[in-house]
Amino acid sequence: MGALTLLAGCDINFWRMDGHQSTINVAGPVAKNQLEIFYVTCWVTFTIFVLVASALAYATIKFKARNEADEHAEPPAQSHGNPLIELGLIGASVLALVIIAIPTLKGIWFTHDVPQADKGDAYTVNAVGYQWWFRFEYPNEQIKDVGHLLTSNELVIPAGRPVHVNLRTNDVIHSFWVPRLAGKVDMIPNRANFLWLKADEPGYFWGQCAEFCGDSHAVMRFRVIALAPREFNEWLEQQSAPARTVSADANKATAKFTALKTDWKRNEAGYTNKYDLNPLEAWKEKQFPDKDENPELITKGRKLFQQKNCITCHTIRGHEGIGTTAPDLTHVGARTTIAGGLLENNSDQLARWIMHPNEVKPGNKMYNGIGAMRGYVTKEPDGKVVTNISVNADEATALVAYLHSLK
Numbered sequence: 001m002g003a004l005t006l007l008a009g010c011d012i013n014f015w016r017m018d019g020h021q022s023t024i025n026v027a028g029p030v031a032k033n034q035l036e037i038f039y040v041t042c043w044v045t046f047t048i049f050v051l052v053a054s055a056l057a058y059a060t061i062k063f064k065a066r067n068e069a070d071e072h073a074e075p076p077a078q079s080h081g082n083p084l085i086e087l088g089l090i091g092a093s094v095l096a097l098v099i100i101a102i103p104t105l106k107g108i109w110f111t112h113d114v115p116q117a118d119k120g121d122a123y124t125v126n127a128v129g130y131q132w133w134f135r136f137e138y139p140n141e142q143i144k145d146v147g148h149l150l151t152s153n154e155l156v157i158p159a160g161r162p163v164h165v166n167l168r169t170n171d172v173i174h175s176f177w178v179p180r181l182a183g184k185v186d187m188i189p190n191r192a193n194f195l196w197l198k199a200d201e202p203g204y205f206w207g208q209c210a211e212f213c214g215d216s217h218a219v220m221r222f223r224v225i226a227l228a229p230r231e232f233n234e235w236l237e238q239q240s241a242p243a244r245t246v247s248a249d250a251n252k253a254t255a256k257f258t259a260l261k262t263d264w265k266r267n268e269a270g271y272t273n274k275y276d277l278n279p280l281e282a283w284k285e286k287q288f289p290d291k292d293e294n295p296e297l298i299t300k301g302r303k304l305f306q307q308k309n310c311i312t313c314h315t316i317r318g319h320e321g322i323g324t325t326a327p328d329l330t331h332v333g334a335r336t337t338i339a340g341g342l343l344e345n346n347s348d349q350l351a352r353w354i355m356h357p358n359e360v361k362p363g364n365k366m367y368n369g370i371g372a373m374r375g376y377v378t379k380e381p382d383g384k385v386v387t388n389i390s391v392n393a394d395e396a397t398a399l400v401a402y403l404h405s406l407k
């Protein structure tokens with residue numbers, strides 16, 4: 001009891017269980033259904049525990065050897081082979097399984113796909129796993145001469161509507177999990193998996209890859225942002241537009257963020273508590289251009305984005321980027337996270353990510369290159385490692401200004 005009292009005094013969030021990735025603090029019907037099955041299982045096993053523990057305690061006390069004679073006494077009458085007890089216990093076990101099986105089977109049908117009655121209202125998105133980030137596609141939102149709308153790391157969905165999520169992978173097996181909205185389902189090569197989820201209210205939810213997929217599996221994260229219908233439509237419209245252009249004479253560029261933090265420790269946490277209190281409002285704020293934009297710096301950054309070869313892997317629709325192997329950055333400035341949901345999208349963290357990608361996400365393709373496309377380092381056939389891309393603090397400042405202007 002003393003230990004429990006001490007624990008209760010700690011701010012470890014243990015009793016409230018409402019952390020970002022809590023499966024207890026549910027926010028939609030699918031997660032709620034799964035939580036109810038969990039509770040039924042808990043109650044059944046708790047009942048069994050109480051019954052077995054009571055029988056054990058009773059037997060221990062009642063048949064305890066109290067003196068010398070007890071220790072050598074004949075055992076009491078045995079009930080082994082008593083059909084009433086044996087059949088009774090089998091019956092009780094079956095009953096316990098049936099009690100768990102009924103809500104489980106109902107849950108399997110309910111959580112499999114959007115209920116028939118709600119099919120007409122369902123919204124479809126595709127989620128594609130990459131080592132180590134998520135691409136989100138909107139097959140119903142066609143952009144002229146481009147194809148469908150796509151984004152990464154942040155999945156924006158309409159609140160109050162069921163969402164059918166097609167789960168695909170570009171490489172190995174990943175698993176798509178938004179704990180507060182629905183259980184996890186694997187993204188398996190050559191297999192058309194899917195799940196459905198629904199956020200009852202607008203909100204900002206944390207997601208996580210839940211299947212080991214290589215070096216940086218543990219830091220393969222994403223966010224789900226549920227918006228009210230009108231805001232969702234506005235978001236689709238904004239995202240479908242080409243990249244925002246801020247132009248000026250790059251030669252006049254003066255560094256704006258003179259105090260970019262550059263001495264990061266490996267595995268140092270990459271976010272502040274800005275998104276703890278009211279993350280949805282913070283996300284909405286992020287949709288508008290920054291107040292302290294420096295057009296000259298942005299133009300310089302846009303040039304560097306080409307010179308440093310970023311354009312070979314990243315698309316910036318309407319600007320120079322045309323690559324498709326890495327996240328689409330057309331509106332990256334409007335996202336709250338970067339690096340697969342690992343870092344907060346602020347100036348310090350973006351500079352950190354651009355300057356030292358391998359310190360943040362070991363094994364990532366931006367650093368190691370992919371196929372014939374070279375990353376920050378290049379491994380020659382003789383095993384030699386050659387430094388290819390390097391970004392100094394001034395360049396990072398300009399690149400950050402450019403990327404943050406992409407709202």
Ligand code: CUA
Pocket residue numbers: 129130132173174175209210211212213214216217218220
């Ligand atoms: Cu992707 Cu673990």
